[in-house]
Amino acid sequence: xxxxxVTPKQVQKPGGGPxxxxxxxFASVKLTVILLIVLALVSVIGTVIDQTEPAKNLQMLAGMFxxxxxxxxxxxxxxxxxxxxxxxxxxxxxxxxxxxxIFVCTIERLPRTIAIVTIRQEPLTDESLKSVNMKxxxxxxxDASSVKEKAKAALKSMGYNPKEAEVDGxxxxxxxxxxxxxxxxxxxxxxxxVVFVGALIGSFWGYKAYVQIMEGQSVDAAxxxxxxxxxxxxxxxxxGFQVRCDKFELETYASGMPSGYYSTLTVIDGxxxxxxxxxxxxDPLDHKSIRFFQSSYGPAPGNAILxxxxxxxxxxxxxxxxxxxxxxVPLEGTxxxxxxxxxxxxxxxxxxxPVVEGxxxxxxxxxxxxxxxxxxxxxxxxxxxxxxxxxxxxxVPFNIHIGDYKVGPGAKYYTGLQxxxxxxxxxxxxxxxxxxLGILIAFFTSxxxxxxxxKPTDKSASTVTIAGSVNKNKYSFEADFKKLVEKxxxx
Amino acid sequence: MAFDINIKFFEIATxxxxxxxxxxxxxxxxxxxxxxxxxxxxxxxxxxAHTVSIGVRWWESYKMGADIGHIPISNLFESMSFGAWxxxxxxxxxxxxxxxxxxxxxxxxVAFLAMTYIFVAPNISKGIEPLVPALKxxxxxxxxxxxxxxxxxxxxxxxxxxxxxxxxxxxKDRVYxxxxxxxxxxxxxxxxxxxxxxxxxxxxxAQGQGKHMMEGSFRSSIPAVVALSYVFLVAILAVSxxxxxxxxxxxxxxxxxxxxxxxxxxxxxxxxxxxxTVGIITGAVWANSAWGxxxxxxxxxxxxxxxxxxxxxxxxxxxxxxxxxxxxxILSIIGFLAVIFTFLGVNLLLSGLHSYGAAG
Ligand code: HEM
Numbered sequence: 036x037x038x039x040x041v042t043p044k045q046v047q048k049p050g051g052g053p054x055x056x057x058x059x060x061f062a063s064v065k066l067t068v069i070l071l072i073v074l075a076l077v078s079v080i081g082t083v084i085d086q087t088e089p090a091k092n093l094q095m096l097a098g099m100f101x102x103x104x105x106x107x108x109x110x111x112x113x114x115x116x117x118x119x120x121x122x123x124x125x126x127x128x129x130x131x132x133x134x135x136x137i138f139v140c141t142i143e144r145l146p147r148t149i150a151i152v153t154i155r156q157e158p159l160t161d162e163s164l165k166s167v168n169m170k171x172x173x174x175x176x177x178d179a180s181s182v183k184e185k186a187k188a189a190l191k192s193m194g195y196n197p198k199e200a201e202v203d204g205x206x207x208x209x210x211x212x213x214x215x216x217x218x219x220x221x222x223x224x225x226x227x228x229v230v231f232v233g234a235l236i237g238s239f240w241g242y243k244a245y246v247q248i249m250e251g252q253s254v255d256a257a258x259x260x261x262x263x264x265x266x267x268x269x270x271x272x273x274x275g276f277q278v279r280c281d282k283f284e285l286e287t288y289a290s291g292m293p294s295g296y297y298s299t300l301t302v303i304d305g306x307x308x309x310x311x312x313x314x315x316x317x318d319p320l321d322h323k324s325i326r327f328f329q330s331s332y333g334p335a336p337g338n339a340i341l342x343x344x345x346x347x348x349x350x351x352x353x354x355x356x357x358x359x360x361x362x363x364v365p366l367e368g369t370x371x372x373x374x375x376x377x378x379x380x381x382x383x384x385x386x387x388x389p390v391v392e393g394x395x396x397x398x399x400x401x402x403x404x405x406x407x408x409x410x411x412x413x414x415x416x417x418x419x420x421x422x423x424x425x426x427x428x429x430x431v432p433f434n435i436h437i438g439d440y441k442v443g444p445g446a447k448y449y450t451g452l453q454x455x456x457x458x459x460x461x462x463x464x465x466x467x468x469x470x471x472l473g474i475l476i477a478f479f480t481s482x483x484x485x486x487x488x489x490k491p492t493d494k495s496a497s498t499v500t501i502a503g504s505v506n507k508n509k510y511s512f513e514a515d516f517k518k519l520v521e522k523x524x525x526x
Numbered sequence: 527m528a529f530d531i532n533i534k535f536f537e538i539a540t541x542x543x544x545x546x547x548x549x550x551x552x553x554x555x556x557x558x559x560x561x562x563x564x565x566x567x568x569x570x571x572x573x574x575a576h577t578v579s580i581g582v583r584w585w586e587s588y589k590m591g592a593d594i595g596h597i598p599i600s601n602l603f604e605s606m607s608f609g610a611w612x613x614x615x616x617x618x619x620x621x622x623x624x625x626x627x628x629x630x631x632x633x634x635x636v637a638f639l640a641m642t643y644i645f646v647a648p649n650i651s652k653g654i655e656p657l658v659p660a661l662k663x664x665x666x667x668x669x670x671x672x673x674x675x676x677x678x679x680x681x682x683x684x685x686x687x688x689x690x691x692x693x694x695x696x697x698k699d700r701v702y703x704x705x706x707x708x709x710x711x712x713x714x715x716x717x718x719x720x721x722x723x724x725x726x727x728x729x730x731x732a733q734g735q736g737k738h739m740m741e742g743s744f745r746s747s748i749p750a751v752v753a754l755s756y757v758f759l760v761a762i763l764a765v766s767x768x769x770x771x772x773x774x775x776x777x778x779x780x781x782x783x784x785x786x787x788x789x790x791x792x793x794x795x796x797x798x799x800x801x802x803t804v805g806i807i808t809g810a811v812w813a814n815s816a817w818g819x820x821x822x823x824x825x826x827x828x829x830x831x832x833x834x835x836x837x838x839x840x841x842x843x844x845x846x847x848x849x850x851x852x853x854x855x856i857l858s859i860i861g862f863l864a865v866i867f868t869f870l871g872v873n874l875l876l877s878g879l880h881s882y883g884a885a886g
Contacts, residue, residue: 064846071839075832075864082825121823234821243819317816328818455818463820467807474800510789 061132061139070133077129081120084112092118134231137224148217151482158200158207159486159502167486167502168509171520174498179206179491182499182523186487189522193515195485204491211484217506219476226469233462241457244272247449249335253279253303257454274325274454276304283332283448296332298450324456331451332380337361338446339378341402343419344438348427355438363407369431372411376403378440382420399423400440406430482506485519499523532586532598533652535579536607540645542572543614543638550630554776562627566618569630573618576611587654599670603652606644608670609869610637612678616794620682624790626783632685639716665812673805673830677865679798680837683791684862687855690787694852695774701852702770708859709773710766714759715866718743788851791858792844799837806830829868836861 060066085092092112097105109118116123157163164170175182183199183206190197195210244257255278256271281299295315302310302322312320319326333339339360345367346353356373358364363374382401399422406414406428417426421437428435442448488500501520505512549565552558580598588595598604617633645652691705721743743755809827810820821827840857843849849857 064842068839068843068847071835071842075835075839078828078832078835081823082828086823319815319818326818328816330817453818457818460814460820464811467810471800471804471807474803478796478800 058139061135062143063136064140067133067136067140070129070136074129074133077120077126080117084117084120086119086121130231134228137227141221141224145221148221152214152217156198156209156211156484158202158209159488159500163486164500164502167504169504169513169516170500170502171516171524172498172500173524174492174496175524176496178495179489179497182206182489182497183208186489186499186523189519190485190487192522193519197487206489206491208487208489209485211482213480213482216476216480217482219473219480222469222473223477224473226466226473229466229469230463231466233459233464233466236459236462237457238459241455241459242272243456244454245330245451246278246454247451248278248280248298249449250280250283250447253277253301257452260453272454276302276309276322278302278320278327278452280450283450285332285448296329298329298332298452300327324458326455328453328455329450330453332448333451334360334378334380334442335447335449338442338448339375339402340441341375341378341400341419342438342440343373343375343404344436345433346436348432348434353436360402363411366406366431366433369433370409371414371431372407372409373435374405374407376405376416378402380440382423400437402437402440404435479508481508481512483512483515485516487523532579532583535575535582536641536645539572539576539579540638540641542568542575543610543634543641546572546630547634547638550627550634553627554631562630565630566621566627569614569618569621569634573611573614576607576614580608580611583654590654597667598654599667599674603644605670605674606640606869609674609677610640612674613637613681616675616678616682620790620794624786626786628777628783629682629685629689629790632689633682635716636681636685639719643716643719665808665815669805669808669812672801672808676798676801676805677869679794679801680833680858680862680865683794683798683858684865686787686791686794687858689777690784690791690855691852691859692770692774693777693784693787695770698770701856703767704856705859706767706770707763708863709770710759710763711863712866713766714762715870717758717762718755719870788854791855795837795840795858795861799834799841802830802834802837806834826868829864833861833864833868836864 084095093105093109096108096112100108112118116125120126177185186208187197187199190208190210195212197208197210200207200209242259244259246254246257248254254274255276256273259270259272279301281301283299284297286295286297297313297315299313300311300320301308302320304310304322310320310322314320314327314329316329319328321327337360341358341360343356343358344353345356354367356364358373358375360375360378363372365371366373379401382399399420401418401420403416404419405416408414414430415428417428417435419425419435419437421440425434425436482505484504486500486502488502490498490500492498501516501523503512503516503519546565546568549561549568553562553565583598583604584595587598599608613633614637617629621627621630688705688708691701695702695705743758744752746752746755806827809830813822813827814820836857840849840854840861843857844854
């Protein structure tokens with residue numbers, strides 16, 4: 036097949052100067068295609084370079100440039116915004132260009148669409164017959180008015196509402212449908228701008244924070260975990276009301292794997308208890324558009340009991356000892372003591388070592404185990420793990436591993452809540468709905484026009500001309516058109 | 527395992543797709559209508575078995591316990607199986623509508639290899655597992671289903687576009703180079719996946735550490751294995767390049783359909799694009815209801831956006847700049863390579879938050 040080329044329509048702008056040049060630059064659909072592809076390409080970078088924590092890239096960089104240069108390479112990445120790429124000035128710049136592109140293209144094309152949509156359909160002429168997509172002509176052995184009735188019925192049965200006219204003794208029927216579907220593309224493009232506006236509102240006025248509440252206690256502020264444009268990371272955000280955790284519950288499957296966890300929260304606003312809800316993952320508490328998500332949990336300090344497996348480095352039998360979180364026990368056969376610091380119920384192995392997963396339970400615990408000398412001075416701290424190999428201590432001839440982890444009977448828990456506030460989210464959803472509607476209209480509907488001209492040749496015969504035009508989806512229109520022709524010309 | 531009737535049907539479906547693939551290739555080679563009809567028959571049979579497998583798995587999950595029961599699209603095995611099922615389903619519909627069996631030889635290998643891989647890979651669990659709490663959401667199901675339907679449509683557009691390029695090849699030019707390399711890459715990736723699965727029975731995966739793809743080949747700790755893998759890749763590419771003209775001759779008899787191929791490739795993208803859009807949006811709704819953020823730029827999300835952008839570029843190039851034929855076909859192929867990466871690469875090469883897709 037020959038490669039077809041469609042020459043883009045040139046809109047002649049009066050005047051000139053730099054402003055017009057910028058306008059013309061953004062008026063091009065070629066720019067759209069380039070921008071979309073460039074956005075796709077640079078987005079790839081952000082999936083290779085870890086965006087959550089710059090230091091997570093050290094290992095990869097060490098592999099690429101050697102361990103000696105890794106730190107320098109990381110600094111370069113951080114400076115150029117590559118470790119927080121999707122918020123860097125140049126990525127935001129690309130999105131702004133896309134927005135400008137959409138805006139200018141829309142304005143450029145608007146007059147033509149308005150013209151098409153407002154213009155009234157005219158009866159068929161020999162001139163206009165030349166530019167239609169489909170036509171059919173036949174002599175029929177029937178008089179004009181009976182052909183007209185049949186044609187009218189055929190049009191109506193296919194959902195058209197025909198207009199009639201008589202020009203020079205010829206009978207004209209003509210109808211169109213789906214005129215407004217021409218706006219589908221505009222809806223799609225506007226929806227993208229709407230989504231952007233919603234995202235902007237969120238990044239200026241919204242925030243994401245985290246708070247831990249012990250059972251029975253309450254809080255009135257949370258710590259920011261992302262950086263909204265108008266605040267600093269780590270800032271406390273006042274909630275404007277108090278939240279109390281009345282109770283935390285953990286449910287398990289028969290296998291012991293947690294199947295769900297619940298916190299019963301009470302909101303105290305202006306000294307009154309105004310809301311009360313048992314929340315769980317996926318089902319947050321919402322007060323004044325601030326949402327509290329169940330995100331993690333753990334035993335309140337001093338409530339976890341670790342069973343540590345102690346095995347001699349040169350081999351030998353493993354011994355188990357129980358240590359309460361925060362407690363200190365002597366390490367048999369050495370002058371050292373072990374102290375258990377923070378305990379995490381959900382540790383996974385990241386590419387660079389163990390990480391605590393805030394959100395998902397992994398059935399694998401970890402703890403910081405501190406090795407103390409006889410005067411209780413800290414010698415070293417190791418990460419002891421349950422499912423993965425623990426860090427090897429240097430000061431003692433033993434390896435320390437978590438054998439199991441339990442929570443003492445009647446123990447108290449803390450609930451870890453993610454706090455989010457995003458005033459732009461509804462704007463984003465409206466944009467999304469518009470986008471889907473717009474795409475459906477743009478792809479699957481079309482503006483169809485049909486004309487029927489009946490020319491009486493004598494008393495009992497006439498020539499029928501049927502013509503049709505469509506702005507897209509020609510194939511399905513072709514089938515429709517054939518059906519119409521059959522209906523009109525059948526006996 | 528008590529609950530493995532679904533696996534039996536899965537096996538039947540996999541073998542059916544293998545036989546269908548052989549028959550479709552023979553159909554191309556000998557242009558015999560009966561062979562083509564047999565190929566279609568086997569495909570429909572496989573699709574039926576596959577449907578039963580998914581349905582039975584669903585039922586079995588409820589039999590295991592009311593709190594375990596869930597629609598079977600929650601781990602890598604289930605979602606890949608569902609993906610292959612949608613590919614075959616959409617392919618069957620396209621085959622019936624366009625009365626053209628030529629794409630079968632391109633679609634069947636994709637489904638067959640995907641299913642074989644998830645079946646033999648030791649790090650992909652085939653069992654029915656309880657869902658972690660975050661995954662119990664209807665939005666998530668709609669998200670997975672629409673995304674997969676979209677990806678399946680793109681898979682077909684990929685097969686059809688590849689075929690378009692092949693039948694329109696006259697000489698060993700740049701386009702020839704492009705499509706032979708694509709075929710070579712796809713074959714090599716799947717060969718490596720299967721080699722991985724066969725080799726790495728215990729060593730890396732058993733400790734729950736290595737979850738990366740290609741640790742049995744390109745990312746092996748043994749230099750000789752790495753070297754061999756590269757030799758193998760180059761060899762496959764060379765073979766594909768050398769045999770390209772043979773492949774073209776095999777398909778040349780269908781050259782008169784090339785305009786139809788172009789049209790089918792576009793139509794399937796026009797179906798896939800809205801589905802992917804809905805998929806991304808429902809994913810965002812789910813993320814917002816589960817984590818409080820609708821978009822987190824995690825690798826999986828970002829790759830689905832990359833895919834979306836590529837197909838948006840395709841649509842604009844085609845509808846407003848008049849791209850047809852070879853250029854459009856190349857863009858459609860690149861789009862599907864991004865789909866494959868979204869699917870396999872992100873899960874197995876990059877790490878992400880999406881536990882339902884993660885291996886293990
Ligand atoms: C990611 C962003 C975009 C998406 C998802 C998108 C989507 C679409 C869709 C679905 C269509 C309908 C195709 C059809 O007629 O069936 C379309 C057409 C079009 N788009 Fe976009 N678009 C995007 C960005 C842009 C931008 C930035 C421009 C700027 C110039 C643009 C210009 C056009 C034009 C001129 C058309 C053709 C309208 C016509 O057929 O009259 N698009 N776009």
